[in-house]
Amino acid sequence: MTTKPAAALLALALLAVVATRAQPVASPTVAEAIAAVEAAPDSLAAHDTLLRVHQKAIRANYGTRAALSEPFVQKYREWLARTPHSLGLNYGLGSLFYSLEDPRAKPHLLKVVELDPKQAKVFQMLSFDAERWGDEKGASDFMLRAAQADPASPDYAFYYASGLGRVNPSKWESASLEVARQFPTSERGAQALYWLGQRAPTESKRIAIWEQALGQFPPEKFNWTSSAMPGLFDAYLRTAPAKALAFAQEMERAGGKDPKAWADRATLAQAFLDARAFLGAGKTAEASALLDKLPVDRRSSNARLLTLLRAEITAGAGNVQAAYDSLAQRHAATPEDETRTTLAGYGVKLGKTPAQIEADIWTRRDAAVKPAPPFDLGLYTSDQKLSLASLRGKVVFVTFWFPGCGPCRGEFPYFEDVMRRFRGRDVVYLGINGLPEQDDYVLSFMAGTKYSFTPLRGTVAVTGSTGYVVRGYPANFLIDRDGRVVYRDFRAHDAESNLGLQRMIESLLDRTPAAQP
Numbered sequence: 370m371t372t373k374p375a376a377a378l379l380a381l382a383l384l385a386v387v388a389t390r391a392q393p394v395a396s397p398t399v400a401e402a403i404a405a406v407e408a409a410p411d412s413l414a415a416h417d418t419l420l421r422v423h424q425k426a427i428r429a430n431y432g433t434r435a436a437l438s439e440p441f442v443q444k445y446r447e448w449l450a451r452t453p454h455s456l457g458l459n460y461g462l463g464s465l466f467y468s469l470e471d472p473r474a475k476p477h478l479l480k481v482v483e484l485d486p487k488q489a490k491v492f493q494m495l496s497f498d499a500e501r502w503g504d505e506k507g508a509s510d511f512m513l514r515a516a517q518a519d520p521a522s523p524d525y526a527f528y529y530a531s532g533l534g535r536v537n538p539s540k541w542e543s544a545s546l547e548v549a550r551q552f553p554t555s556e557r558g559a560q561a562l563y564w565l566g567q568r569a570p571t572e573s574k575r576i577a578i579w580e581q582a583l584g585q586f587p588p589e590k591f592n593w594t595s596s597a598m599p600g601l602f603d604a605y606l607r608t609a610p611a612k613a614l615a616f617a618q619e620m621e622r623a624g625g626k627d628p629k630a631w632a633d634r635a636t637l638a639q640a641f642l643d644a645r646a647f648l649g650a651g652k653t654a655e656a657s658a659l660l661d662k663l664p665v666d667r668r669s670s671n672a673r674l675l676t677l678l679r680a681e682i683t684a685g686a687g688n689v690q691a692a693y694d695s696l697a698q699r700h701a702a703t704p705e706d707e708t709r710t711t712l713a714g715y716g717v718k719l720g721k722t723p724a725q726i727e728a729d730i731w732t733r734r735d736a737a738v739k740p741a742p743p744f745d746l747g748l749y750t751s752d753q754k755l756s757l758a759s760l761r762g763k764v765v766f767v768t769f770w771f772p773g774c775g776p777c778r779g780e781f782p783y784f785e786d787v788m789r790r791f792r793g794r795d796v797v798y799l800g801i802n803g804l805p806e807q808d809d810y811v812l813s814f815m816a817g818t819k820y821s822f823t824p825l826r827g828t829v830a831v832t833g834s835t836g837y838v839v840r841g842y843p844a845n846f847l848i849d850r851d852g853r854v855v856y857r858d859f860r861a862h863d864a865e866s867n868l869g870l871q872r873m874i875e876s877l878l879d880r881t882p883a884a885q886p
Contacts, residue, residue: 397422403444406461410448416461420468434469435806441465456484460491467494470773472809474498482514489518489525496528501772501810503817509536523548523557530561534568535782549585559586559593566597568863576604589625602634603670606641614638636662641675644682653685673705680711689718697726701733702856704872731880738853741765741846742836746801747826749811755799755825757852763795764877765848768822769803769832769839772810777843781820783861787870788821795850796874798822803832803839847873850882 397405402422405415423441427434445462452458463477475498481491492515499508509532516525530544545561552558562582569575579601588595598620605613617635621628640662647656660682665675676699684692693715700708716726745756757765768784770777788798800822802811811824832839837846847856856873860866 406448406457409457410452410455411457413457413460416457416464419461420464423465424468438465438469454480454484456481459484460488463491463494467498470501470771470804470807472501472807475502486514487518489515489522492518493525493528496532500775500778501807501814503772503810503814505532505535505817508532523552523555526551527557527561531564549581553585556591556593559591562586563593563597566600570864572604572608576601576608579604588620589623595626599630599634600670602638606638606671607674610638610642610645614642637664641678644678648681648685653682653687656682657686673699673703673708677708677711680715684715684718689715693719693729697729698733701730702737703869704876705869706872734855738849738855741848741852741854742831744801744825744828744831744836746828746831749808749815749824749826755823757848760797761852762850762882763797764850764874765797765799766874767799767801767837767846767848769801769827769837769844770842771802771804772807772814773804774842780843780845780861781818783863783867784822784870785820787861787867787874790871791874791878794878796878799825801825801827801831803827803842847877849877849880 397418399422402415402419405412406419409415419441423438426437430437442462442465445458445465448458449455449462459477459480463474463481466472466474467478474494478491478495478498482488482495492511496508496511496515499505499511509529512525512529512532516522516529519525526548530541530548533544534541542565545565548561549558559582562578562585566575566578566582569578579597582591582594582597583601586594588598602613602616602620605616614635617631617638621631621635640659644656644659644663647653647659660679663675663679663682665672665679669675676695680692680695683689683695693712696708696712696715699705700712713723713726716723716729721729741757743757745754745758747754766784766788768777768780772778784798788796798821800820802808802824805826808826815824828836830836837844843860845857845859846854847859849855855877859870859873861870
């Protein structure tokens with residue numbers, strides 16, 4: 370191919386970017402990468418090298434990624450105009466678009482697997498791209514073809530098993546266990562067990578799965594098992610505190626990752642056991658002396674357990690008001706049935722009516738709320754806009770997302786389960802796409818998944834410093850009938866967090882809005 374002027378322009382554009390960095394240009398140079406593609410256009414390795422050059426430029430100036438990508442796109446267009454059926458050139462442009470999560474990737478990637486059905490890597494790309502289009506069955510089928518094309522790969526086997534959780538849940542567990550069996554030396558095997566435990570429907574199931582991970586994939590060698598072990602400790606503390614203590618001590622002695630954290634967990638478990646024993650014996654003073662050894666980490670799955678224990682100790686020592694206050698503060702931020710029931714019991718001891726207890730909770734909530742930043746955003750289904758002001762008097766659930774966001778897509782089924790409970794009530798469910806370059810995915814995603822949120826076109830104003838200050842995706846907010854953000858930074862990933870979201874929405878629905886001006 371004789372395209373040196375275009376190649377030179379592309380090289381100059383990228384070198385200008387790299388030159389702004391106080392680092393030497395990586396080897397090979399841009400011009401060398403282009404020359405390698407021109408010399409062997411069907412060499413996938415050559416295209417991968419050129420893509421790495423492109424990605425280096427993107428990392429250096431992410432805010433201008435669209436402009437930086439355009440010279441590459443135009444170059445590939447020129448090449449493909451001469452040889453439209455080139456496997457390598459379709460792979461190169463498809464990979465470029467795919468790396469940008471650009472909807473234009475699909476036809477080029479499909480062309481590659483049409484020309485060579487053994488391209489497992491490209492089937493994986495097509496699978497992830499299908500998820501952005503909302504085609505979950507297609508995503509599963511593509512990943513199965515990737516696994517069939519390369520059965521020795523733990524990556525494709527894991528992703529196929531993981532995807533079954535959405536399209537065929539009855540087979541998800543067995544497929545995940547098979548990944549762990551088939552790939553006993555791979556992180557993917559440990560990862561499969563991590564997620565089986567994380568999403569287990571019962572405590573006993575979670576413990577059994579993570580104990581299997583502990584035995585089969587030692588935490589000192591496998592990061593995913595290491596990540597599961599604090600959760601296993603938490604589960605033990607809830608169900609068998611003595612076992613939690615022994616486990617923490619064992620992990621500390623093993624001297625693996627973060628032995629100090631395990632020493633702290635052992636101290637916590639011992640204090641938990643001692644406090645329960647003291648309370649059972651009526652020794653509240655001794656139990657009170659342990660309060661400092663029972664810290665509450667809000668990120669822990671045992672935050673409620675420990676908050677309730679601390680309140681019980683405090684009340685047992687005669688300070689019912691302090692116990693009441695601690696639970697009112699927790700329930701204000703995180704509505705929970707068990708916390709509410711215990712709080713009500715302390716309220717009765719203080720002579721409070723249910724209405725007074727509710728007022729106390731809302732006093733604490735009101736102290737933390739902020740006005741929701743206004744917005745007037747475009748719909749995807751028409752040329753109309755939807756403003757937050759027009760929804761005054763309704764509870765508004767807002768999630769900031771984008772089609773390429775895996776964690777966002779992972780939350781949607783849980784959100785949908787909650788929102789079904791509020792059909793016909795004054796609750797509005799909005800999804801604001803934070804990446805306009807992925808607009809072309811949105812309507813297809815909605816049609817394929819049948820999710821019920823109203824998709825809106827995000828803007829820099831709504832996600833930026835004068836808006837909702839979205840620093841990562843997903844970002845979730847609940848706005849009350851008076852247009853105030855009451856709850857934020859919550860997630861939904863299991864039955865318990867789903868119930869928490871349900872209780873949040875109910876708390877906003879049950880409160881009478883302020884009089885409108």
